[in-house]
Amino acid sequence: MPAGFDLPPLPVLGSLLAGIGSVAVALYRLDPPVTDRIVLAFLPWVVAGAALHVAALLGLVAPTVGRVAVVGVGVALPVIAHVLATGPGAGSIDPVPPAIALLGTAIVTPLTWTLLGRLRDDVTTVTGVIGIVLVFGHALDGVSTAVGVDLLGAGERTPFSRVILEVGAALPTADLIGAGWLFVLVKLVLASVVLVLLGPTLRETPRDGRLLVFAITALGLGPGVNNLLLFAVSAP
Template sequence: MQLLPEGFVLPPLPYLVGIVLVSLVIVGVLYRQTPRITKQTVVALAPWMTVGAGLYALEQATVVPAVLAPFASAPTVYLTTFVVVGAIVAVVGDRQPARFAIDSTPGVVLITGTVVAIGVFAVAGIAAVQSPPVHVFWPGVAVVGAAAITGGGWLLFRSFFPTAIEETGGAGLLVVFGHALDGLSTAVGLAFLGFGEQTPLSQLLIDAGGVGLFVVVKVLLAVVIVGLLTDYVREEPSEGNLLLAAIAAVGLGPGVHNVVLFAIVG
């Protein structure tokens, strides 16, 4: 049985060796620095998660120049994004990690990520306009619906697990929104736009219960995971928040990828 999502390809060897070596260097630098990972840091990483996802969508739509395309293909795009973000964190160090300020680590990560994300989405918008019609309705439904599901689910979650809300904060909210967007955008793509599911395990769930069940399971799993990680975040904040960031990324990344791709190619 196929386990990896469709579309995952290794880049040419020179690209692969280069990106892996640079990634290892960044990992080594960050390991020595051991920066604190806070809830604010996780939230600040959100724009960068969308950058990687947007670049992959642009690569699939053949918008990325050929010489750069290997860096934007999956799974290499995740290493590409990590290298850039890791380098930024290594430079700014451990500056006020629990605050959003212009010169704090979360602030710098958030500002740079937002600027780059705006550039990526601007390119996607231009590509969509150049290949009419522009498809905004169903991608918009996915985004608005995910926000509504997240808001309602978070209020319900807050009623039953107030400690989890306090401990995980915006990081936990990002996890729920990311997986709600992934689930709903996948459902929209399958039901209305003629797209197929690329991840084999997700396809098994969809085959078993349809897209509605898939969305419900994705959101419930996200909420449960946030609840289960509450104690870990309290006892080991950096490791716990880093894990929340990773879980948020595997939801938000695919969700944003779907939205951008749908908008460009419909």
């Protein structure tokens, strides 16, 4: 497999796939409604998974627990509190890098949403609050990655992201504003394109559209929270 990817042991992987398959079959048969509130209610589980992944990296919990948590086992606030409370044992708590990342995210998210609304107001209307959350999640991933690379000298494990950062580092702007800005831009553009593509699905089959929005949001929010916690507890 490409560098940056790994799989859990086969028994764990088999159990996860069986569990996911069982849940999928049950949901298909029950055909439950999926509202914006339900989508938002599941987001803390994404945060919990990211927090337990950080805890696993720091050796605070078994790696298997961290992997299982990624699919929803955990409660966000207690896990984050545990990671932060035990962080000094693995590094030092530094709130500045996470604060910078959150501030940057708070700036680019409304700007992106406003621009998208001016270009495609039909998309922002149909996606609503879950669309904003999707943009926020991927903005958080992009900005926190840029902070890690440009301010903290961190590396990137995901091959695709690493290629974008390498391109950014090769541009003439790298000496002035760093390499991470290109990654932020790509994340924001991709998030906007996804919302445009999901607009018809949300109108015609809202349940399927909301499930897709949640899944794609998790792909940004989870890594973003993971970055913030790593910055906080592993700062030099």
